Amino acid sequence: MVKYCPVCETEYQDATTNCAEDNAKLSNDKPAHPLDEESFVAFYAATNELEARRIVAILADENVEGMVRETTNTVFPGAAGMRFLVFVPANARSSAAQLVQQAINDEVLSQDGSYVTG
């Protein structure tokens, strides 16, 4: 029996409990695939990939499926303009925002990111 990382979807053998890549807690359930990208919305822009991955792991703990897409800020292109957008299913947007706010309050996340509106 294998386990799966809910964040990066790597397969692991049974004895492993956390993903080596992102430290997410492994699940017995195979990640649902393919992702229906149409129903996902960007809800948060993290300033670095580590934070974006951390958000996805936080969401996964609450059974909210998240994913990260790298994007360039067109107003400030270049390294300083890199942002990592976190996507969640549209119907999970408000609960995801609450979880991120809670993580910021708990100082698990920095306050450097920003919510995507609209």
Ligand SMILES: [Zn+2]
């Ligand atoms: Zn992983």
